[in-house]
Amino acid sequence: MHYHPRTFTKSPVALRGAIVLFIMLLLALVKVTHAGELSEQEQRGKRLYTSGESASGAPVTALMSRGATEIPASILPCVGCHGDDGRGRPEGGVVPPDITWSSLSAKSGHEHEYGRSHPAFDESTLGRAILNGIDSGDNALDVAMPRFQMSAADLQDLIAYIKRIETDLDPGLSDDKVRIGTLMPRAGVAGSQGQAMYLVLRSYFDDINSRGGIHGRQIELVPGGYDQDPTKVTWEARDFIEQQAPFAMASGYLSGIEGPISALAEEYRIPMVGPYTPLPQDGNSLQRYTFYLTSGLVQQATVLAASKRVISDDSASRLAIVYPYGAVYDQAVRTILSVVDGDGMDDVVTLGYQLPYFDATDFAETLSKQDIDRVLFLGAVTDLQRLAAEAANLGWSPELLLPGIYASSGLFEFPSAFEGSVFVAYSTLPTDHTPRGVELFEKLHEDHGLDYRHSTQQISAYVAAMVLAEGIKRAGRELTREKLVLELEQLADFQPGLMPPISYSHSRRIGALGGYMLELNLEQKSFGTAGKWIELQY
């Protein structure tokens, strides 16, 4: 066959243009690979940095206390004080400085504690600092910094990694995979709910993977099981994070262990999206990494407490909050009070009782004598129904307010005197299900052979996966945990099709913040007025 050299007879300008374009493309590629995979030298350097060991097996030792003690470097690897990201964590009064390259080589140099100032580092002065403990201004480093001894080749490898450390990928992330963890109980009813949630997650991510993943990365889902011994759960979760190193966590059954697990998310800086819990740990401004989907007990109770009395519009309504003793409920009551206080309401009365014994007669007498006309009840619906029966005996008919979390079968078994007076708040309703949302959910079940047991938990897991995937997609190819958090914070009115719209912000971590208040139609055993969404702001 004839080869036509016609392409090379193009005008010189166009040719130059083509070459420039080609070089730019090449550079773009290089940039992408640079932020991604480590070169072999950098990998060797990373091994030195994280474990103090040389791939060649050559000895690496550390001299401490100005040379008095020599130890293997594996006992004091760089990562211990300088961190995975080179930015350092304080310990025992010592604050290791930022040793990322952009910091070390900053043109302005640095001024550290005790007047130690130095110009910018270069590779040679960095090597000298590691070996001899002096900075680029010839000052001695803090005595806590060991002087290391290693071969010249090892030192070059280590420096190569230090120059790269700030662009090294987050844990659980590689060029073609992103590892997502999920925590579920192993046994019991919660265990089978957890299992149903896991299958939904796996199916959802399998579908994404079969379509090519997100920005070229497949999602690798790793489940973490825990036994429900409370003393061990945090350990198991911690071990899971240490050993599996997930990039982020999706869903997860956290009922009863929200506090410790979200504390772990903060500690390890792992974004955790959509954990299933009736107690989202919101209102704590220190908490950044956990994103909840729907409102929980406290929000439902607040929606009820803050709503105006329906029966009459006497604005001086007297509210009583009845709750079981216990740290969780004490906190819930405090939060509710802080929201409703001074809201055109007389003093709110709070009355606690010791689980499991609720003295309905006593409470009915006490509350009726105090002219209470609304009772917010944080407890089992059967106990509230006993209170209602006693109230009916006394001819006292307050409004009864119940968070939807306590709703169970027999919900409508209130004395008929209370028709029109019982209200329940829910975080999500079937009216949140759009036709398209339902269609996709059903298709997932058909395609993967799933059943519909524990559908509430399944929906929670499904939406969690959806929100996480959306966040990862928006973060783009240059994915980091921080970027994921920032992108999630940008979500506004995101429609999952099976839950209310999800919105986050830099200070908001409950996606659907508020609740639907529904009146119970006792005779028809159905819900009266269509649920109106009441948005909370705090």
Add this chain to the structure above:
Amino acid sequence: MMRLPRLLITLVVIVLPALAAMSAQAQGTAADEEERARSYFTNLELVNQDGQTVQFFDDVMKDKVVVINFIFTNCKGACPLMTHKLTLVRDKLEAYVGEPLQFVSLSLDPERDTPAAMKEFAKTHNADHDGWVFLTGDADNLDTIIKKLGQYTDDMEAHSTMMLAGNVNDAHWIKILPQEQPPAIAEKLRRLMEDGETT
């Protein structure tokens, strides 16, 4: 000639029971001593680096010469250095490791120090073997035990790097300062171990 044997017999008859009585009394004292030690150190349950539950006195302390140090696995300076120093001590006393010498590293941070984390720490130091236990577990239990050992402080960062060593049966305890060198420490431990033999 006949008197000597009779004298001997008399002596034997008198002295042996006396000796027996003395050693019975000594044994009685030893049992008391053990009970006192057990109730002082407690049999509170802790968890070792293999995730096994152990009773502090009966499984860790009894009949041993212990060397106790205090660590937390997120400690990046003092704890690795102290543990490393103890491995050098251990190397000098290899024959005694496990019997009667027992190294005990107690966690000051049981919430974060999972058994797996303790095992990882132990492995880094080549200290994961019989005769060296790394203990974590219920925070209240550890608090109680650490207080009993006189090393309690609210501030984990300011924790004492002091180490303790003791011959449990003899109730003979010494402190080991963080700056003491391995040969000196090994010598102190040898003397503690010898104590047992003179009883």
